[in-house]
Amino acid sequence: MDMLSAARWSPYAVGIGIGMLSWLAFLLSNKPLGCSTAFTRSAGLLERVVRGGKVNRKAYYLQFTPEIDWEWMLVLGVLVGALATALLSGQFQWVWTPGMWTAAAGPGVVTRILVALLGGFCVGFGARWAGGCTSGHGISGTLQLAVSSWIAAAGFFVGGIITAMLIYHVLLG
Amino acid sequence: MLNTLHKKKNIQLPLGFALGIAFGFLLQKGGATYYDVIIGQLLLTDFTVLKIMLAAMITGMVGIHLLVTFNLAQLHPKPGAWGATIPGALIFGVGFGILGYCPGTVVGAVGHGALDALFGGVPGILLGAATFAALYPRLMPLLKRGDFGDVTFPRLFGINPWFVVVPVVLVVLALFYVLESAGL
Numbered sequence: 001m002d003m004l005s006a007a008r009w010s011p012y013a014v015g016i017g018i019g020m021l022s023w024l025a026f027l028l029s030n031k032p033l034g035c036s037t038a039f040t041r042s043a044g045l046l047e048r049v050v051r052g053g054k055v056n057r058k059a060y061y062l063q064f065t066p067e068i069d070w071e072w073m074l075v076l077g078v079l080v081g082a083l084a085t086a087l088l089s090g091q092f093q094w095v096w097t098p099g100m101w102t103a104a105a106g107p108g109v110v111t112r113i114l115v116a117l118l119g120g121f122c123v124g125f126g127a128r129w130a131g132g133c134t135s136g137h138g139i140s141g142t143l144q145l146a147v148s149s150w151i152a153a154a155g156f157f158v159g160g161i162i163t164a165m166l167i168y169h170v171l172l173g
Numbered sequence: 174m175l176n177t178l179h180k181k182k183n184i185q186l187p188l189g190f191a192l193g194i195a196f197g198f199l200l201q202k203g204g205a206t207y208y209d210v211i212i213g214q215l216l217l218t219d220f221t222v223l224k225i226m227l228a229a230m231i232t233g234m235v236g237i238h239l240l241v242t243f244n245l246a247q248l249h250p251k252p253g254a255w256g257a258t259i260p261g262a263l264i265f266g267v268g269f270g271i272l273g274y275c276p277g278t279v280v281g282a283v284g285h286g287a288l289d290a291l292f293g294g295v296p297g298i299l300l301g302a303a304t305f306a307a308l309y310p311r312l313m314p315l316l317k318r319g320d321f322g323d324v325t326f327p328r329l330f331g332i333n334p335w336f337v338v339v340p341v342v343l344v345v346l347a348l349f350y351v352l353e354s355a356g357l
Contacts, residue, residue, distance in 0.1 A: 006202070011221045012349070014203030015228020021195055022233035026246040029188055030179040033196065035277035036302070043303035059313075060306035070189035075280055077193015078200065082284030085201040094286040098208035098273065101289075113293040115271060120279070120297020121304070122268025127276055128305040129316070130261025131251050134275040137262075139226055141251050143233035145325045145337055148253025152262040157215075159266015164215035167270065 007089050022140060031070055032144070034136030036127035038075040040064045043124075060128075104172040130155070174245060197281050206281035208273035208289070215270055220357045224349065231342045238334050248325065255319030272297065 003009075018033075025033050044066025048055045055061060086092040097105075097112045105111065127133040130152045132141060138156060141149020178184065197206075203225045204210040213219025240246035269275055274282050274294050282290035305312075327334040 008204055009199075009202040011203050011224035012228045014199045014205070015225040015230075016232045017199045018196065018225065018229035019232025019234075019236065021192060021199070022229070023236040023240065025192055026237055027240055028175065028178060029185055029192075030174065030247070030249075031189075032249050033192070035275075035280070036298075039276055039298050039302045040306065043299045043306065046299065047303060058306055058309075060309040068186070070185050073186050073189035074193035074196065075277070077190040077195075078197035078277055078280045079193075079284050080190075081194035081197025081199075082201040082206055082281035083197075084194070084284075085198045086285035089202075091201070092286050094288060096288045098212075098287065098289065100209045100212050101273070112289050116273075116289045116293020117297040117300075119268045119270070119272025120294040120299075121301040122264050123272055123275060123279075123294075124268075124298035124301025124303075125305050126261050126263070126265030126268055126301070127298075128261070128302055129312070130258055130265055131253070133265065133277065134226070134269070135277045137251065138275075139229050139233065143230045143237060144248045144250045145234070145327060145334065145341075146248075146250030146253070147321065147324050147326060147329060148251050148258050150326075151253060151258045152265075155259055155262025156266045156269060159263040160215045160269040161217065161266075163267045163270025164212055164273075168212070168216055 005089050007091055018139065019143070022143060025140075029070055032136060032140030033074065034071055034132060034140055035075050035078070036124070036133040036136060037064050038069075038072045039124055040128060041066050041069065041072055100168075104168060126159075174247065196277070197284060200278055200281045201285060206274075206278050206285055206287075208282070208287065211269075211275075211278065212273045220352050224352065227345045227348070231345045234338055235342065238338050241334075250323040250325050252323040253321055254317055255321070257316040257318075260315075268301070 022033050025031050041064055044055055044061045048066055096109045097107055101112055134156060137149040137152040142153055200206050204221055205225055210219060210221050214222035272294050274290055276298055279290045279294040327337050
């Protein structure tokens with residue numbers, strides 16, 4: 001079977017691939033793989049469209065200048081890479097509500113979008129509060145044996161497991 | 174270290190893009206860009222996400238520490254503080270459980286056509302990041318509380334990193350063996 005058109009790879013093969021990608025990121029770009037600061041920079045770029053250059057002087061944007069940087073390009077690459085892969089393996093499909101959600105909560109599009117907005121808000125707010133996400137802390141930070149990242153990764157999963165269990169076993173159960 | 178290469182912005186931006194394409198390819202092939210796979214992990218019924226993350230962690234850990242040993246890379250551990258790391262991670266976790274994607278996989282999910290990621294997840298994360306930027310000056314005292322800096326476990330214990338790397342790799346491999354034996 002053609003590896004490139006296979007719908008799924010073993011999670012171990014995928015993980016080894018991502019680990020090797022982190023070698024390249026450190027070696028060639030002196031950077032750990034991460035995704036959430038790209039959202040901060042994008043938010044700043046969007047704010048600047050509305051409010052102009054003074055946005056750049058906000059304390060947080062002095063640390064993370066609203067600009068297109070290496071990590072922003074990485075996240076854009078994730079979009080293109082996943083899109084190309086989904087198209088090439090015949091997995092691309094416009095879907096409004098994911099399967100498990102639909103089975104438990106019904107096919108209502110507005111409900112799912114509002115819930116995703118709320119979840120996204122907490123993800124964006126929490127990632128910046130913790131200083132990283134499942135990539136920056138969860139993979140790149142833990143592999144450097146950073147104390148902050150091991151604590152954060154544990155917190156991501158503790159919070160995530162409790163929330164998912166409450167949603168699926170209590171609220172929608 | 175390849176310092177000259179690191180400073181060439183006209184090479185670094187395309188390089189970031191290329192590495193991102195590979196990252197997106199792998200996340201999609203692993204199924205990590207799917208809500209059902211991520212929620213399955215959080216409900217402890219599907220261990221795909223944990224297997225991907227831990228395999229990436231140990232592979233990366235061995236390689237990065239070799240690169241550092243041969244002076245080809247330097248570590249960039251993130252700083253932490255009790256007031257930042259724990260509440261932030263828990264808020265993220267709550268969002269992770271509600272959204273069913275994280276900042277990297279939500280973008281990959283848009284790539285395979287998930288419209289809840291495009292119209293809910295992505296704008297939600299942008300709004301959350303913008304709100305954090307707005308509240309940052311007021312949150313600052315809390316974020317600094319219990320600051321422990323960018324310490325790593327080897328530095329904390331004052332030992333050679335390999336005395337941590339090797340046991341962590343062995344524990345993760347043992348965990349994989351247990352997961353596979355249990356049919357998870």
